[in-house]
Amino acid sequence: MELNERQNKIIEIVKEGAPVTGEQIAERLNVTRATLRPDLAILTMAGFLDARPRVGYFYTGQTPFTLLSEQIQKMEVRNYQSLPVVAKESSSAYEAVCTMFLEDVGSLFVVNDQGLLSGVLSRKDLLRTAIGSQDMNHVPISVIMSRMPNITFCRSDDAVIDVAELLISREIDALPVVRTKGDGLEVIGRMTKTNITKAFVELARGAAE
Amino acid sequence: MELNERQNKIIEIVKEGAPVTGEQIAERLNVTRATLRPDLAILTMAGFLDARPRVGYFYTGQTPFTLLSEQIQKMEVRNYQSLPVVAKESSSAYEAVCTMFLEDVGSLFVVNDQGLLSGVLSRKDLLRTAIGSQDMNHVPISVIMSRMPNITFCRSDDAVIDVAELLISREIDALPVVRTKGDGLEVIGRMTKTNITKAFVELARGAAE
Incomplete structure (x- = not known):
């Protein structure tokens, strides 16, 4: 699974200042929240980000390789x-x-x-x-x-x-x-x-x- | 990365009848195309589905484990x-x-x-x-x-x-x-x-x- 540039930027933003809300991320990237929604969904589903309602996004510390490591x-x-x-x-x-x-x-x-x-x-x-x-x-x-x-x-x-x-x-x-x-x-x-x-x-x- | 029930259903639908358009999938699942959008984005990004403009979605045959296999x-x-x-x-x-x-x-x-x-x-x-x-x-x-x-x-x-x-x-x-x-x-x-x-x-x- 390869992330695109915006998804990598989102991870960086969350890494730096977690918890970060979707709104704050949208602001930083100069896009609408609607634009971000699929990216945030992907990052959450793939396990990169953890979303806590009314708090914001956290970085899980997980990378695509964690999956392999866990499997081993x-x-x-x-x-x-x-x-x-x-x-x-x-x-x-x-x-x-x-x-x-x-x-x-x-x-x-x-x-x-x-x-x-x-x-x-x-x-x-x-x-x-x-x-x-x-x-x-x-x-x-x-x-x-x-x-x-x-x-x-x-x-x-x-x-x-x-x-x-x-x-x-x-x-x-x-x-x-x-x-x-x-x-x-x-x-x-x-x-x-x-x-x-x-x-x-x-x-x-x-x-x- | 774990897929939810709807995402797994989408994969099944595409497997059976590729190419399948987003509209056809929405119809089969009785949801709107807007509802499906994040799911389709995730499945495409993660490499399960391949989207060809004006044709539809194809199943790539890839599973989350393909990544590991490729690495090996x-x-x-x-x-x-x-x-x-x-x-x-x-x-x-x-x-x-x-x-x-x-x-x-x-x-x-x-x-x-x-x-x-x-x-x-x-x-x-x-x-x-x-x-x-x-x-x-x-x-x-x-x-x-x-x-x-x-x-x-x-x-x-x-x-x-x-x-x-x-x-x-x-x-x-x-x-x-x-x-x-x-x-x-x-x-x-x-x-x-x-x-x-x-x-x-x-x-x-x-x-x-």
Whole structure:
């Protein structure tokens, strides 16, 4: 939606001196109130201005892009997460690689005997072990994984965009989606850059429909 | 931007019988043309309807979300791509793992003696080799990489959203950004799910400004 010159001027006037009445705006622009009416209707409907009866117009601070931002903010993890793939601390690095291939995932979430999150294991951790001198069959993943509390996680009601920012800023590939259980965290999902990429595609597609 | 009931009705009427004049719409809705004027102005300005003088109104097929879609379509690979990390076909799997760690990337693009793209090597390819019986020091990457022409690539003027769709549909982590050189392709960049995630974050941030 593109605003015309007069509509942009109206926004400027309201920004400066809110509340401003329709009459005052008409005066400033040297036009009649009737001329302004469609412009004011458009600006109000589009959410740029807020009209309060007998008070005047206020600037909402909203731009055409707010709509997009709001749409992105509304995207919640619960609608984009994948099923988690977990492994036990005692599993060997070799078993972990096999699980990754079987399940076609790039990260495993490691759980302790109580079934609570204790670590995250990535392809990178396994590759590092593989080129080391240790035997993949005898290294337990608890030794090579990233360990709690140094694990970045999220919850299903978090915003997808916040997860995307964490993945970038912490330079990680996957986050466990968790919920509190007793003293620990139960893993209920997985958010990866693949999920973010899918969210991006869905945003564009939904938008195109 | 939310449309009111009458505005939605107007869109329906125009959708069905375009071109429709303002008079015809007024008749259908049992209101005066003066009453309709602000609604028609809003719908035209917002891009839902197209008004052609002496002909009538047409439906543009645009919804409030088209704006977002257009914004996403405009995002080009050139503005989001990373520098490529390349390796020679004769490099060993061991060397490739070291390069990945040094450069902190998850995929290497493999080039032939002419410096042209011949394959793509992923962490997954290397992990598969690592748990196999072969010696990582003696397996050349040309044996374990995905090979041309089975390589999905893109160009710097492609849309980011198209790359995102390829990454998802082909289940790959990275695409080389290429340009034609002689009979082959020269690698000039790298597009991964990390780049898409960054694009998504930028879209949301830019939108929030």
